[in-house]
Every structure is written in structure tokens, then in C-alpha cells.
Amino acid sequence: MEEILSGYHVNPPTWFVLSTILVMAVFFKFGRLWSVRNLDLSLLLSLTPGLLFVKSTASGSTLGYCWLFAISGFLLFRLLFDWTVTRRPRMEQNLNPAGMAFLCAAAMLFQTTKIATEDPDAGAMQTVRKADGLLKREDASATTEDVDAGAVTGPAGRLLATTVVPLTGGAQIAAARAMAFLSHLAVLFGLIAVGRWHFSDTNLGLAMGTLYLLLPATAYDVTKVNHLLPAALIVWAVAMHHRPTVAGGLLGLACGTLFFPVFLLPIWMAFYWKRGAMKFGLALVLVGAVLLGSLVLTSADSHSFTRQTLGSIDWSVLKFQADGGVGFWSLYNPAYRIPVFATFVVVLASLTIWPLKKNIETLLANSAAIIVATQFWYPDQGGIYVLWYLPLMLLVTFRPRLANLPTEARENEARLSISNGGAGHRQESLAGLPRPQIYR
Numbered sequence: 001m002e003e004i005l006s007g008y009h010v011n012p013p014t015w016f017v018l019s020t021i022l023v024m025a026v027f028f029k030f031g032r033l034w035s036v037r038n039l040d041l042s043l044l045l046s047l048t049p050g051l052l053f054v055k056s057t058a059s060g061s062t063l064g065y066c067w068l069f070a071i072s073g074f075l076l077f078r079l080l081f082d083w084t085v086t087r088r089p090r091m092e093q094n095l096n097p098a099g100m101a102f103l104c105a106a107a108m109l110f111q112t113t114k115i116a117t118e119d120p121d122a123g124a125m126q127t128v129r130k131a132d133g134l135l136k137r138e139d140a141s142a143t144t145e146d147v148d149a150g151a152v153t154g155p156a157g158r159l160l161a162t163t164v165v166p167l168t169g170g171a172q173i174a175a176a177r178a179m180a181f182l183s184h185l186a187v188l189f190g191l192i193a194v195g196r197w198h199f200s201d202t203n204l205g206l207a208m209g210t211l212y213l214l215l216p217a218t219a220y221d222v223t224k225v226n227h228l229l230p231a232a233l234i235v236w237a238v239a240m241h242h243r244p245t246v247a248g249g250l251l252g253l254a255c256g257t258l259f260f261p262v263f264l265l266p267i268w269m270a271f272y273w274k275r276g277a278m279k280f281g282l283a284l285v286l287v288g289a290v291l292l293g294s295l296v297l298t299s300a301d302s303h304s305f306t307r308q309t310l311g312s313i314d315w316s317v318l319k320f321q322a323d324g325g326v327g328f329w330s331l332y333n334p335a336y337r338i339p340v341f342a343t344f345v346v347v348l349a350s351l352t353i354w355p356l357k358k359n360i361e362t363l364l365a366n367s368a369a370i371i372v373a374t375q376f377w378y379p380d381q382g383g384i385y386v387l388w389y390l391p392l393m394l395l396v397t398f399r400p401r402l403a404n405l406p407t408e409a410r411e412n413e414a415r416l417s418i419s420n421g422g423a424g425h426r427q428e429s430l431a432g433l434p435r436p437q438i439y440r
Contacts, residue, residue: 012055016048016216023214026095026103027207036085040397043078046071047386048216054384055220065328068383069376076372079396080347082365083355088401097203100210107213108188112181114222120176124225127153128175131161137297153226155291155308156256160229176225183228187212187391190235197239198360199400208394217386227387230254230261234367235391237268241360244276248283255284256291260374260388264367266352271363327381334379341377348373361402368392 010018023045029035050071053064093100130153161179168174188209195205212218221227233254240246251268254261265284272280292309299305329337351366358366371389375382 012052012216012220015219016052019214019216019219020045020048022103023211026093026100026214027211028094029091032091035091036088037091037397040078040393043071043075044215044217044390044393044397051217051220051384051386054381062331065331065383069328072372072375072383075393076369079365079369079372079393082396083362086401088399090400093203093207097206100203100206104188104206104210104213107210108184111184111213111219111222114219115177115180115184118223120173120180121223121225123153124176124179124223125172127157127161127225128165128172128179130158131165131175132172134158134294134298135162135165153229154256154258155294156253156287157226157229159256159291159294160253176223179225180223180228183225183232184213184218184222186232187228187235190232190239191391191394193239194235194395195398198241199398201400204398204400208398212391212394215390217390221387224387226258227385230257231387231389231391233257234261234264235395238360238364238367238392238395241271241363244272244279245283248280249287252284252287256287258388260371260378263348263370263374266348267358267363267366267370270352271358327379328383329379337377337379344373344377359402361399364392364396364399368396 023041027037027041029037032038047068050064050067053061053067056064095103161175164178164182165172165175168178191208191212192202192205195208196202199205233250237247237250237254240250247268251261251264255265269277269280295305295308299308348370351369355362368389371392374388375385378385
């Protein structure tokens with residue numbers, strides 16, 4: 001970009017101001033100031049000052065971490081009580097679909113420019129090197145790399161990267177940038193797919209994708225492939241939630257990338273229950289077997305395989321002792337994480353059990369709530385991993401009430417309970433669904 005526009009540079013504070021103006025102009029409902037949409041937008045934009053404070057110094061900022069914890073607390077409270085928001089009238093954006101498509105393409109071009117000009121993330125480079133070693137069947141246990149704790153990826157990351165590395169001729173920097181671009185593209189199309197298939201509104205999906213690209217949190221961590229991959233896989237698991245086998249495979253890959261999607265499994269199993277839990281679980285087992293198989297290909301012997309298997313799990317997140325890390329818990333006694341983690345487990349168990357009958361509404365809100373809650377006890381730089389839950393939070397923000405959806409969208413929701421039945425069972429299941437309401 002420097003060769004095309006001499007002196008071109010958009011620093012983080014400038015992008016925060018510009019993106020805030022764009023987001024408010026396009027999405028803020030000036031005619032309904034006290035709407036939930038405006039509250040959600042305000043909370044998402046309020047995360048940015050905390051990120052700026054943290055990224056302003058090499059060791060982070062006490063104010064930044066405290067800021068992020070406070071806003072994350074408001075987000076968690078909002079998600080836990082999402083079920084109380086019963087009135088969700090249709091809200092058009094302040095821009096017509098053609099203008100929204102243009103803005104989305106422009107925002108994607110901006111993010112692509114940042115990916116192409118900035119240095120690749122250390123975690124992305126590590127993933128690419130491991131993928132190259134997998135293709136060459138090199139013993140990965142013999143090589144150790146010094147990367148940040150938050151950048152370590154599991155075996156699924158390098159397995160997915162093997163589809164990109166050959167296309168770049170082995171150029172690791174180009175492969176890392178290509179993975180970042182494709183990950184953002186996957187999140188974008190995943191949001192559009194959910195809007196089209198389950199919200200019955202392609203324009204709504206386009207609006208979610210545009211907001212995802214405009215928010216400063218996306219631009220600040222635009223090259224962090226290892227945080228983008230699980231988010232993209234989770235979004236597509238939501239898009240394919242009416243097919244338990246596919247959703248299980250995607251969520252299994254997400255769990256094999258970073259640790260936090262593991263905590264979503266109880267909620268998703270409770271969501272399917274007798275309607276597809278067996279297929280969902282079998283898909284998880286199959287993906288786990290494939291990931292273990294990929295470790296076998298890069299293991300010289302059984303000792304190497306054991307070392308790689310244990311090393312693919314980030315055990316440091318379960319340590320409750322001072323280790324000199326960076327983040328909120330490096331400023332205080334790590335023992336205080338123990339009651340926080342215990343509270344997290346209680347919240348996870350509660351959301352798994354209640355409500356007994358879950359639908360896509362509760363699945364979205366509860367999944368997003370669990371990921372946000374993970375930030376509070378995560379030992380390394382807790383609170384800054386906004387990309388983990390940002391796509392899910394956008395789905396919660398924009399989703400309509402299930403009762404307000406047209407019949408064809410509600411059929412996808414009913415498919416889970418009729419997948420093993422005949423036509424008569426299908427008609428009986430659809431008859432119990434609420435009739436759509438039209439808001440003008």
C-alpha cells in the first residue's frame with residue numbers, strides 16, 4: 001500500500017474513531033435510543049478503549065485489563081438474561097442492501113490490506129511450519145518454538161493449514177497471510193449463511209458480516225489466525241446446527257485448534273439430546289481420531305506420539321500459580337482464580353441444564369456467554385480475546401425471535417426433531433411451531 005499511496009497509514013486510535021462513526025451511522029437506531037440493539041453496539045464499541053490501553057505497552061496496562069473485565073462483565077450479564085428480551089421487532093439498517101454490500105466489500109478490502117502489509121502473527125507462522133512438517137511427515141516432537149501462550153495451536157490448526165501451504169509454494173509468510181484472509185472470509189460467509197438459512201434474511205447476514213469487519217477488535221487482531229479459526233468453525237457449526245453430524249465435525253475441529261470450544265460441548269450435547277446427540281458425539285469422536293492420526297504421521301516413535309499428544313493441550317490454563325505471565329492475573333494473586341473458575345463451572349452446569357428444551361435462541365446466547373465467561377479466569381491476557389466470541393455476539397445481537405421467522409426458516413429448527421420420522425411426523429412437529437408475526 002505504501003507504493004500506491006505514499007504515507008498511507010491508519011493507526012489504531014484513528015481507526016477506532018473512524019469505525020465508530022461508520023458503525024453508528026449504519027447500525028445505530030436513532031429513533032429508538034433505548035433499544036437492545038443500541039445497547040449491544042455500545043458494549044461492543046466500549047471494548048476498544050481497553051484493547052488500546054493493553055496494546056499501548058509491551059507488558060499491557062492495568063487500566064486496560066480492568067476495563068476489559070468490566071465491559072466483559074456487562075456482556076456476560078446481557079447474554080445470561082437474553083431470554084428476557086422477548087420483543088425483537090425487525091430493525092432495518094440505516095443503509096440499503098446495495099450500499100451495505102459495497103461497505104462490506106470495502107471493509108473486507110481494508111482488512112485484506114492490513115493482512116498483506118502487517119507482519120504475520122507468531123502463532124500463524126508456527127501453525128504454517130507445523131503444517132509444512134505434517135506434509136513432509138517430519139517428527140514434530142524434536143522441534144520446540146518459543147511463542148506466546150495465547151498463540152499455541154492444536155493439531156486441527158496445522159491440519160487445516162495443509163490445504164493452504166501447497167498453494168503458496170511453501171512460502172510461510174504468504175501461507176500465514178492467506179490463512180488469515182480465508183479465516184475472515186469464512187466468518188463473513190458464515191454470518192451471511194446464518195442470516196439466510198436461519199434468520200430468513202440475507203440482508204441481515206450481510207449486516208452482521210459488515211459490522212464484524214468494521215469493529216476495531218477485528219482490525220487490531222486481523223492476523224491472529226489461531227483465534228480466527230475456532231471462531232469461524234463455531235459460526236459454521238451454528239449455520240449447520242440442523243445437521244448434527246456436520247456441526248459435530250466442525251465443533252470438533254474448533255476444539256482441536258484452541259482449548260475454549262471444549263466448554264461448549266455440554267451445551268451443544270444438551271441442545272441435541274435425543275434429537276441428534278448420538279450423531280453429534282460420533283462426529284466428535286471421528287474428528288478426534290483424524291487429529292490423532294495426523295499426530296501419528298509426524299511421530300518417529302511412541303514416545304514422540306505421546307509427547308505430541310500431551311503437548312497439543314495447553315495445560316497452562318489450568319495452573320493456579322504465578323508463572324510470570326502477562327495479563328490481569330499477573331497483577332494479583334493467582335489463587336483468586338480458583339473461586340472464579342469454580343463460579344465458571346457452576347454457570348456452565350446451569351446453562352447446560354436450564355432450560356431443558358433448548359432452541360437456536362438459547363444455543364446462541366449460552367454459547368456466547370460461556371466464551372465470554374472464559375475470559376475471566378484465563379491466565380494469559382484474559383479479556384483481550386474478543387475474536388473468540390465476537391461472531392456469536394453478533395448473531396445474538398441481530399437474531400429475531402424464532403416465533404417471528406417465516407415458515408421455511410422454522411422448518412430448519414424443526415428438522416432436528418423430525419429427522420428420523422416420516423411425513424406425518426413432520427406435519428405434526430411443524431403444527432406445534434408458533435405462527436410468524438410481521439412487524440411493520
